[in-house]
Amino acid sequence: MSDTIATASPNGAPKVSPITEAVIRIAGNSQDGIQAIGGFLARLAGRSAQEVMTFMTIPSTISGGPSIFQVRIGSGEVLSAGDEADVLLAFYQHSYEDHIGSLKKNGIVLFDSDHVQPRPEWQSAYHHVGVPISSLTVEAIGGTAKDKGKNIYALGLVARMFDLNVPRLEKLVAERFTGKDPSVVKNALAAFHAGYAYSLGNVLETFRFVDSASRGGQQVVMNGNEALGYGLIAAGVRFGAGYPITPWSDVMELLRRELPKYGGTFVQCEDEIAAISMALGASYAGRVAVTGSSGPGISLKMEALGWAVMAEMPLVIVDVQRGGPSTGMPTRVEQSDLNIACFGGHGDSPRVVLAPASVEDCFYTAIEAVNLARQYSVPVIILTDQGVATRIEAFLEPDLEKVCQDISPDFAPVPDHKPYDLSAPDGVTHHIPPGTRIESGKYPVVTGLEHDELGHPTGAPKLHLQMNAKRRKKLQALAVGLRTPKIYGPPEGNVLLVGWGSTQGPIREAVDRARAGGDSVSALHLRHLCPLPPGLENIFSGFNRVFVVEMNDEGLYGYGQLAAILRARYCDAKIQGLNKTDGLTWKVKEILDRVRAALAAGRGQR
Amino acid sequence: MPPAIERKPLTKKEVAADHPTWCPGCGDFSVLALYFKLIEKRKMWHEKITTIAGIGCSSRFPYFVQAHGVHFIHGRALPFATGISLSRPDLHVFVFGGDGDAFSIGGNHFNHAARKNVKLTYVVMDNWVYGLTKKQTSPTSPLGFKSKTDQWGAVDYPINPMKQAIAAGATFVARTTSSNPNHVLQTMEAAMDHDGFGFVECLSECVEFYEGAFDAANPRKGGVFREVPKDHDPADELAAYRLAGAEFPGYFGIFYRAGKPTKNAKEAGINQAAMDKVRGLKDWQILQKNFERMK
Secondary structure (H helix, E strand, O other): OOOOOOOOOOOOOOEEEEEOEEEEEEEEEHHHOHHHHHHHHHHHHHHOOOEEEEEEEOOOOOOOOEEEEEEEEEOOOOOOOOOOEEEEEEOOHHHHHHHHHHEEEEEEEEEEOOOOOOOHHHOOOOEEEEEOHHHHHHHHHOHHHOOOOHHHHHHHHHHHHOOOOHHHHHHHHHHHOOOOOHHHHHHHHHHHHHHHHOOOOOOOEEEEEOOOOOOOOOEEEEEHHHHHHHHHHHOOOOEEEEOOOOOOHHHHHHHHHHHHHHOOEEEEOOOHHHHHHHHHHHHHOOOOOEEEEOHHHHHHOHHHHHHHHHHOOOEEEEEEEOEOOOOOEOOOOOOOOHHHHHHOOOOOOOOEEEOOOOHHHHHHHHHHHHHHHHHHOOEEEEEEEHHHHHOEEEEEOOOHHHHOOOOOOOOOOEOOOOOOOOOOHHHOOOOOOOOOOEOOOOOOEEEOOOEOOOOOEOOOHHHHHHHHHHHHHHHHHHHHOOOOOOEEOOOOEEEEEEEEHHHHHHHHHHHHHHHHOOOOEEEEEEOEEEOOOOOHHHHHHOEEEEEEEEOOOOOOOOOOHHHHHHHHHHOOOOEEEEEOOOOOOOOHHHHHHHHHHHHHOOOOOO | OOOHHHOOOOOHHHHEOOOOOOOOOOOHHHHHHHHHHHHHHOOOOHHHEEEEEOOOOHHHHHHHEOOEEEEOOOOOHHHHHHHHHHHOOOOEEEEEEEHHHHHHHOHHHHHHHHHHOOOEEEEEEEOOEEOOOOOEEOOOOOOOOOEOOEOOOOOOOOOOHHHHHHHHOOOEEEEEEOOOHHHHHHHHHHHHHOOOEEEEEEEOOOOOOOOOOOHHHOHHHOOOOOEOOOOOOOOOHHHHHHHHOOOOOOOEEEEEEOOOOOHHHHHHHHHHHHHHHOOOOOHHHHHHHHHHOOO
């Protein structure tokens, strides 16, 4: 971890210390543009072949309210946004008081002395650096700007403190304001340079990141919602329909803006039900479409999801999870939609559920979802969450020429067609899109009623049995083809931490930290949640304890949602849950503390 | 695809599929027969027609038509059909349903499909009662109608489909009755030829649960079939609204017709402008441009 930071040099003279990583927390109000500072830092790291991960909170109020952006930059691997900050940049008294606790001991608090009155009792524990950021910004860019631009001024201060690459930052700032009045770019750069030129006289030490090894290509920097949206486009999706809801809205806004360039369309619908219905209509028309939402909207889509299972219509459904139930905590993270994703709806309705583990994985999971939906004629749910949706990561640029696929429908006439052919291997059948001529003159009906092989309604007991089996078997066949996930750490040992979705980073970092301390801990991360990949029972058998780390409640019977599924599936009593629902992503220390407590309590011991 | 000239118009035999499950005497038979006739008359081919429906007696429609068809969930046939219409300008998209589907569970979709002016033809077979579930009050049941859910007679004011369609911004609003086959055919044809959301309310008697509901509109039952007055201007929204307010049996024909650009055309325009800016680039190259900005 970043132990090298903030060890004051003994002689009191400023010096430049090499560091491998730093965690910077910026705290202010949501309209101050603190996300922009974090974004610049993250993007700069990406361009410098560094790893980066961010974490942000935004208030669910319409405008204003306290907000933070934390960015962790590393020359080596960065798995989480960091438990404690090395530097806290505080714009207001509340930012200072609320977040000083997240600063590590002897960390640097850089505060706007126009707004923050430092507390004497904290002076010895943290290194305080006051800069009249607000007034100096006004001085730098003129009287009317007031609060505008102080974020860029602060970026200049940070750039100075960390000896960041100034030409690259200037370019990023200029790019950000491209298309606006040239005076905006000029002002921003003036604020940046003023901040950079400010003498950090009482900072005892400045820092320089050691160069990181080349990553074998250029990096792109984006958040999970962007990666997901672009992944869908790369996968060939050209139609989508949705209804605004936080935090899914970003994905629909991106698709609405981008799809027309490819001849595609995204429709903002009157409601969630219309959205999934319209997407299903477009899928039926020949090209798998997407809809999406967050918790409450997903609940509304369930009847139509059941239709997609029954009618065997491919569809991609994105669920950017947030705190629930009901309106819950719209801007907070939670993984409590696993049950509705796997089991939501009425009747026996097998579907596919995938959960990307990182921002990069959002891109590739979108493509996998499209391909599975098409291959198995089934709805596929992608479970992301507010954490991965809004955090920024740098990842190796995909080879788009190779990755992008054309999934245009084929309208070549066919001699005959049974949409629900019971003799199809593994029960896998595919629809032919309207526009296709069928020479036998027998045309299919695609339906939500139980049906015969041509899609005509039936109440025959035998057919319902056969069709239920067909819909089940194809997903069993899919499961057989999945790869058993790799274990992070040794394949046998004392403790196995099982996670899914966006928690992969902090769990792996917990494993690293525990192993560095001599503990026997490994991790298993599941991306395929329904159906589960094969071979998990063998993995579990290699460990004394299995803890499923999830951001959801322990439930009525004491296990989280994935833990309950795994216990039901493998009947293994050593599978236990480590759960939380505070609306925040897991901290590494939190995971380790919880594991220690569970071990001490003897949970899951045979 | 073989050239269309080689193909003969489809006969009823070629477009009829399952025998309808409707009760003998149901008004829906007439609408189905006239749909077949429309397909024959306008030389539409199996593969170019999509017949979409939600849930209800009349929504069984797609099973009886030998063409690509979809039986979707209750009330949501319009958004489903919108997905087809916006993706596939080469298809004729027909949606059939009943009054419960259109004005109750799917009421909001009706308003929005109308205001968006999606290119499709929507025929609502209105029988003023829930038939499939055996005689409950429908949103068009008149006051006082005795049903299993209103044993003492319906108390809620009924929806006036014509008024609602006009108010919602539908660009083609017409009314017909299954007891007048020629008029049904002519109205469906005009709706199909309309470039936009073509809405037809077709009174269609439920002989089982609301026998005689539309006798007043049927000359063979002593009623009067009154066409929209010759001097009515379908472009006049207020006049159309006044026609819609006439006492039952009211008028039959085209109440309202407006030539507004469709959503299909507007989206195509947006796409054309967007594609012009990336002309000559392959899809992956367009995406690459976004990725360059994220480096």
